[in-house]
Amino acid sequence: MPVTTRDWVLAAPASLDAFGIDRRSAMASGLAAFSLALLGCEVSAAKPQRRMAARDWIERQGELARALKGGQISPLQWMADAERLAGEIEVAELMAEVDKAQVTQNAMPPTNDPRKSSIRFLDAEGAPRKLGYGAALFAFEPHNVITPHGHRHMVSSHLVVEGAFRVRNFDRLRDEGEAMIIRPTRDYIARTGALSAMSGPSDNIHWFVPEGGKAMTFDVIISGLDQGEADYEIEAIDPLGGIARPDGTILAPKMSFEAASVKYSAEI
Numbered sequence: 001m002p003v004t005t006r007d008w009v010l011a012a013p014a015s016l017d018a019f020g021i022d023r024r025s026a027m028a029s030g031l032a033a034f035s036l037a038l039l040g041c042e043v044s045a046a047k048p049q050r051r052m053a054a055r056d057w058i059e060r061q062g063e064l065a066r067a068l069k070g071g072q073i074s075p076l077q078w079m080a081d082a083e084r085l086a087g088e089i090e091v092a093e094l095m096a097e098v099d100k101a102q103v104t105q106n107a108m109p110p111t112n113d114p115r116k117s118s119i120r121f122l123d124a125e126g127a128p129r130k131l132g133y134g135a136a137l138f139a140f141e142p143h144n145v146i147t148p149h150g151h152r153h154m155v156s157s158h159l160v161v162e163g164a165f166r167v168r169n170f171d172r173l174r175d176e177g178e179a180m181i182i183r184p185t186r187d188y189i190a191r192t193g194a195l196s197a198m199s200g201p202s203d204n205i206h207w208f209v210p211e212g213g214k215a216m217t218f219d220v221i222i223s224g225l226d227q228g229e230a231d232y233e234i235e236a237i238d239p240l241g242g243i244a245r246p247d248g249t250i251l252a253p254k255m256s257f258e259a260a261s262v263k264y265s266a267e268i
């Protein structure tokens, strides 16, 4: 069966039923946020008291990165902690700290990707701080897209610092030859202040399309997680060109980023 862009939005609630979980018990068992996300509802940024100073927040990200690399926390715990941390900072305060950092704008990519700028935070003496993670800004023009892709040996989090995105995630269940077996997990609008994170076991595939104009993310990238392996590995896939399976998974062929950039425009 061919996959359509709405398959996971429309099929997901049905699959809850198929597993014997009705909406009422899903709500009661704490699956509410999950099923709402599957329904494509908007998830607005949590608005707790955001009281952490930007410098401390940047340091705290480093503590989490080191704990993950050292095996003190799991990738799933890191995702939960990164999510919580995102609720502790005012975006404007973080961006004021970014303004004081060394910002290196990368060359324009040959694909339709957003332009990346690498961030090096500096200490009081003006030397780069050793934080244990990479920080970057991705500045999207309205037509730029980060096409669906999977990762290995790394995790990342993406804080929306300007505008909004349609974010689609999939779990990467396994690879089969030149394809990945994936399961849709989320399809939602992330507005300024919201965080999207991915790891090996959860939401490993992500896809970002700006919603309603220019938009930007602040990314924390932790690579080199698997000793003896490459620092990281990123592969584009084609979920829309995949095969939908009766169990709700999709066999999605791998594809080049160049081909993905042509197919996955901002209109999809």
Ligand SMILES: [Fe+2]
Pocket: 149, 151, 156, 206
């Ligand atoms: Fe990515």
